[in-house]
Amino acid sequence: MFEVRSRWKKVVLQVVLTLLVLPYLFPLVVMVQGSLAGAGVSNFRAVVDVPGFWRFFVNSGIIAASVIAIVYVVAMLASYGFAKLRIFGREVYFWILLACLTLPEVVLLAPLFTTDQKLNLYNTYWSVLLPLAALQVPFAVLLTRNFINGLPDELFEAFRVDGAGTVRTFRNLVVPLTRPIAAAVIIFSLIGAWNDYLMPLVFLQSPNMQTITLVPQFFVGEFNNDQTKILASALITAIPEIVAYLGLQRLFERGLTAGAVK
Amino acid sequence: MPQVATGGNPKGAQTSSPGRRWRPARAWHPKVPGVPGATSGRRGVKIASGIPWIMPALVLCVGLVYYCIGYTGLISTWSWDGISPNPEHVGAGNYSAIVHDPLFWGAVWHTLIFFAVTFTIQTFLGLLFAVLLHSKVKLAGIYKVVIFTPVVLAPAIMAPVFREMFSPTGQLNSVLHAIGLGVLEQPWIGQTSTALPAIMAITIWEFTGFTFVLYYAALSQIDNAIIEAARLDGAGNLRVITRIVWPNVAGTTFALATLGLIGALKTFDIPWLVTSAGPDYATNFLGTYIYQQIIQLDHVGYGAALSVILLVIAVIFGVVLQLWRNRRADH
Incomplete structure (x- = not known):
């Protein structure tokens, strides 16, 4: 895009880019450096040795995996229905779903809080993963419906003519062909569930149920506000995300931006 | 054009069992150019209803989100601490307080x-x-x-x-x-x-x-x-x-x-x-x-x-x- 001919200008371009990127690196450097301050590497040991530290990861894993499973199954079924099957008043149902798209989760606080207590769901995984899944489904349906719409009708007709029922069509045609968009759905559900803070904050009270986003707060109490240990805990909780991103770079970039590019 | 639509070699045709052959034959070549009514094959087999397929999504979203929105709307007319069994009904009181907040x-x-x-x-x-x-x-x-x-x-x-x-x-x-x-x-x-x-x-x-x-x-x-x-x-x-x-x-x-x-x-x-x-x-x-x-x-x-x-x-x-x-x- 930017065209520079002379070698000198190329160097200038590179330097400008580097200077612009440095602020993005800075907080990450602060995190690493801060976590090594004071007691050095033993900060990490102290964090890891706290009983139940890995429990946060297990909880986040369980919640994220469940949200992904629910969102994937529910959204796939619905998008197949919306895109290729006969539904009277199709767009009405679709808009009912889409209206949830913009919903800030904080709006759900008051009713969920009272309902969870009535149904004894308070402080269970369900109290977090059900609302998270419900908030992710509309966007997943939007994405996958658009994708399935783009599949040629003739494929579906061939299956129908062949006597294949909707279940077989779904299993043998929809599921294999939607893999590219399924990857996007899985990634954004993962990020949404893994990074969510408000729902676990409000609905998971006992530390053995809590997720990794509550780790910093847990350690503020645990280590008497010792910043180095808190930063060490932040770094340890950030590592899986960074590794996952670096390993699946393309999937992450596509998954998180799939909604905005057609 | 996708290969199935040409009628040349639809995957389904090869795998179909003879017992299912009673379905309209012309559906095999639905889009042969120049054949009158070539597209009518589409109507040969009725498309199934999608309602059962969209149900889980609707139940989850409507059941949870819309229930919560309705409930929030109701609570918003109360003066309530979240616990007391008899919240005081204040109508639009909260809203008029917000306007002046x-x-x-x-x-x-x-x-x-x-x-x-x-x-x-x-x-x-x-x-x-x-x-x-x-x-x-x-x-x-x-x-x-x-x-x-x-x-x-x-x-x-x-x-x-x-x-x-x-x-x-x-x-x-x-x-x-x-x-x-x-x-x-x-x-x-x-x-x-x-x-x-x-x-x-x-x-x-x-x-x-x-x-x-x-x-x-x-x-x-x-x-x-x-x-x-x-x-x-x-x-x-x-x-x-x-x-x-x-x-x-x-x-x-x-x-x-x-x-x-x-x-x-x-x-x-x-x-x-x-x-x-x-x-x-x-x-x-x-x-x-x-x-x-x-x-x-x-x-x-x-x-x-x-x-x-x-x-x-x-x-x-x-x-x-x-x-x-x-x-x-x-x-």
Whole structure:
């Protein structure tokens, strides 16, 4: 895009880019450096040795995996229905779903809080993963419906003519062909569930149920506000995300931006 | 044309059992050119109802979200602490109190200014990075990773890092001191004048990568021939960007604006964890205000009314987004 001919200008371009990127690196450097301050590497040991530290990861894993499973199954079924099957008043149902798209989760606080207590769901995984899944489904349906719409009708007709029922069509045609968009759905559900803070904050009270986003707060109490240990805990909780991103770079970039590019 | 439609070698034809052959034969060649009624095969087999397929999604979303919205609406007419069995019904009382609540208007104002500033700077930086990384620079992959990594990190996990960084003895002030800008040192998140800008800076750090990736993808779509032609006509870099690149990514910009607006309305994690919505409510947003009212102050009715207002604003923007998306799809 930017065209520079002379070698000198190329160097200038590179330097400008580097200077612009440095602020993005800075907080990450602060995190690493801060976590090594004071007691050095033993900060990490102290964090890891706290009983139940890995429990946060297990909880986040369980919640994220469940949200992904629910969102994937529910959204796939619905998008197949919306895109290729006969539904009277199709767009009405679709808009009912889409209206949830913009919903800030904080709006759900008051009713969920009272309902969870009535149904004894308070402080269970369900109290977090059900609302998270419900908030992710509309966007997943939007994405996958658009994708399935783009599949040629003739494929579906061939299956129908062949006597294949909707279940077989779904299993043998929809599921294999939607893999590219399924990857996007899985990634954004993962990020949404893994990074969510408000729902676990409000609905998971006992530390053995809590997720990794509550780790910093847990350690503020645990280590008497010792910043180095808190930063060490932040770094340890950030590592899986960074590794996952670096390993699946393309999937992450596509998954998180799939909604905005057609 | 997909291979099945040609009728030449449909996969289904080979695998079908003889017992199913009674279905209309012409469906095998539904689109043979010149054959009258060639497309009627489509009507040969009735398409199944999709209602059972969309049911799980509807049950989950309507059952949970709409139930909650209805319940919130109901609670918003009560004066309630969340526990007492007999809440006092106050009708629209909460709403009229909100209209006269300076903290509510403060939160709305913060949301608007937060959106305006973060969106403008992210757009500028995101597009700039996209253009620079589309040019011939070295190590483009590494720059890309550095810019995008913040997008995948949980704000809640980064919050303690930013508290540390922006503290009076933090790394930001050290760096300013080291590069001779010691006069700029200040308690960034400890005073009302700089707390909101600090929150904005964190958000920009967090989401520029998202803006960048979208623009990066959009730039790949621009036909290089147009740019070449402009260059031959003597257009410089700046002119190419303002006259060709910018208009060509207008769709992306609009999408980012709408997503940014909805994101601004949802803002909670960063102001809550970094500045606790303070000092003196300087970084109070609708999300943090609702949380405070419902969870901390037990003003559940008032918080519910705030939620309804937030919901109405969000839905209005959501509808705008959808209308725009549909219009764009038609083109």
